[in-house]
Amino acid sequence: MNRTDQTLLEQMRITELEIENRKTLFNISVEDAEILSGVKPQIELEIDRLVKQFYELQTNVPEIALLIGDADTLGRLRTAQRKYVIDLFSGFYDIEYVNNRLRIGMVHKRIGVEPKLYLSAVQQLKKLLMELIETLFINQPEQCILVQSALEKLFMFDISLVFDTYIRSLISEIESSKEKSEDYAIELEKKVKERTIQLEMVSRTDPLTGLLNVRHLNEILTQILRAAQRRLEPVSVAYLDINDFKQINDEEGHQRGDEILRTVASAINRVSREEDQCFRYGGDEFCIVLPQCTENQASEIYSRRLIEEIQQHEPELTISVGYMQAGPVEYPTAEEIIHLADQHMYQAKHNFKHNNEETNLL
């Protein structure tokens, strides 16, 4: 429920029973209420003078004058104070009376009146009222004591209510700043998670080609091998190297070399399935892990399609590819598989260059 949907009394769980409890606590009896209401007509006659005198004394304190600030506010305060003093002598200290006291506490807290200033104002008002009662009952000392005692109790009752709202406001402030800092912590945690994912992505990918970084090759291949071994499925690795890449770099420039690396990476991405893992091994070398794929399928289907795809963009470019299959019986380690695929690639390159030389000699 929204705070504005509840009265202060409801927010602070002050019921009629609680009000009666408080009256008992401060010894406020029905007689006290009657005694105070009996003085009301005389107080009303003196009220303007009393309130005027009260604010003259109050505004002499620089701290209070600063808080009041201007003549309009002072005017409003005078009206409120006048009403308060009359309420003190109303004889009705019920829910409405209590709600007004609670509101005063809340307003004091909101405009920044410290408890010491509030208490000094109460003390001032009480002193003026006690003096007034003394003059009113100069010839009835016993009655004077009864009125003063009833008033004293009522002041204590009021102070307790005002302080309760002060304390409640402070608790609300603490709760709201706690909520804010908790929200901030949650937000921060979310950002850190997002950032961590981004950083992981960056560290997982090769910046030039966008393929996976070689740092994770062993780890990922090991995971794939374990899963394949559980299901007795084959896994193949295709190890790919661009032929005479150094020459391209030397003759056409490094930027052109980069462009070719990106073209090959895009072609790899296009022909690979979602479950295939494509790595830039370094320089002009690439490694593709092909789950559920035999060496034959890798060389006959995958590589053929890859070469076709590359040559659509770079007709002059040739590549050498070595393959190594693991499973469904034997599962060498990730290092062994990569090493063997690399050796097979060198063999393929050797054959390619040898054939080329022979062709050139013919």
Ligand SMILES: Nc1nc2c(ncn2[C@@H]2O[C@H](COP(=O)(O)OP(=O)(O)OP(=O)(O)O)[C@@H](O)[C@H]2O)c(=O)[nH]1
């Ligand atoms: N443009 C570019 N060149 C790179 C990059 N990384 C490595 N190289 C170059 O790639 C070339 C690879 O040369 P080699 O290992 O001799 O390979 P190759 O010229 O293809 O020779 P073979 O493999 O025998 O066909 C070297 O000149 C490296 O400097 C890169 O990120 N961008």
